[in-house]
Amino acid sequence: MQIKRVVITGMGSVSPFGNDVKALMDGIEHGRSAVRLMEGWDKYKGLRSHVAAPAEIQDERKIPRNKRRFMGRMSIFSAQAAEQALADAGISTADIPQLKIGCAIGSTMGSAKSINDAFEIMLPEKDISQLNSSMFFQCMSHTAAANVAQYLELEGYIMATSAACASSLHAIGAGYDLVRLGRQDIMLCGGAEEVHPTVTGSFDVLMATSAGFNNDPSKTPRPFDRDRDGLVCGEGSGVIVLEDYERAVSRNAMIYAEIIGYSTNGNGSHVSQSNKDSMVKCMQQALSDAGITKHEIDYINAHATATLQGDKEEAEAIKEVFGSSVPVSSLKGYIGHTLGASGAIELIASLQMMQKGVIYPTLNLENISPECMGIDHVMSPVTKKIDTILKNCFAFGGINAALVCRKL
Amino acid sequence: MTEKEIIEKTNKVFEEFFEIESERLKPEAHIFSDLGLDSLDIVDLVVALQKSFGINIRNEDKIRDIRTLQDVYQFIFLIKNAEGIKDS
Incomplete structure (x- = not known):
């Protein structure tokens, strides 16, 4: 079997x-911060962190009601x-029925x-009769993947990778393998x-959230900073188009x-506790899979969420693999x-930095x-020619992921 | 409850929950072929009508016979009428 090369030919995000x-x-x-004080969050007993980075739903009515x-x-x-x-990516929805195209969209x-x-x-009266028919489809773990597939009428592989903060890198990793193996020509991969x-609350009970900046939201989170005090939840989605290299070249796609x-x-x-040694192993394996040395990485987009332990472990892991030579x-x-x-969102931003050389x-x-x-x-x-990047994601559940991309 | 009130309230359900423009809400409109509802929408229609009219119709077999908007009006009218008789 011939292993195919896989390229990124499109990207989209809501952030x-x-x-x-x-x-x-x-x-x-x-250099703006999207972090805000969230109205009404003070009503949740025990919730210490009242800040988040919300996205705004826009133009949702463009999605037909029967899909929405x-x-x-x-x-x-x-x-x-x-x-x-x-x-x-320059792919028309009208072309979808003729393509071997699927999606892998991950979420926690x-x-x-x-x-x-x-x-x-349901719970106050233990009464399920007031639930509408669409509730299950919004709540199920593969809701984002299934809805993307239904909306775009995809008939290929439809996968939902659920690995908390590593979900979308897992989705990209899965799509990479599917295209590499020739099982799909194109995969839409990402996360949401x-x-x-209640999401912030799940981190808050573990003392992993930022609780000291409710009065000064734009000052948090503070990755790698001396005064960091935890993560701040954000929302949105990032999706990239993975495509067989030969196919992308043959249609003159922008890569x-x-x-x-x-x-x-x-x-x-x-x-829940990040572990330096396994992070080192993950990054080294990604480099080995890429067949490159550590000297070829021009930029590392860190996971660094501003938790006390996570940032420390990641910094130590990067230091062990790369020393201080890579931004x-x-x-x-x-x-x-x-x-x-x-x-996915941060990979998209990193690829944009690669394009721009900053x-x-x-x-x-x-x-x-x-x-x-x-x-x-x-x-x-920093202005710099960026040819090769490493993107890290480290998730609750003790799961690490690392991806290496190179400009052509 | 008058027939007019039932029609207005029912139409409001179709406008708000199913995003159907008021001018399309004609009594003879077929709820599947003309208004575009499907089998899952019927579950939501039942929930919305229950909430709107304060009734419990989930286990009513006659729901299966509904085809047109007029059938919905008629169905609600019968339920409300039966309630009225029970109350009196």
């Missing part, structure tokens, strides 16, 4: 900065991101708002997630980059942690924490 890739990059380029009724927020985000990505869970709404309707007090390496592993030690930044300071969407800094990184030192933190925009 806290707006509903396309341009809005995402405008926000990052101008099964979509919670996250599915609307992912349907719009997927549609953008397809258009960006189904629509958080819909799940919450369903239980609020929603902001909801953003080639995926040349991918790895995922378990830390084998703890469900590193995290985008969580701009758009929060978009969880299952973060791998590395954007880690927002809110003012004083590097002593335990995060020893790597090349980007603290102001």
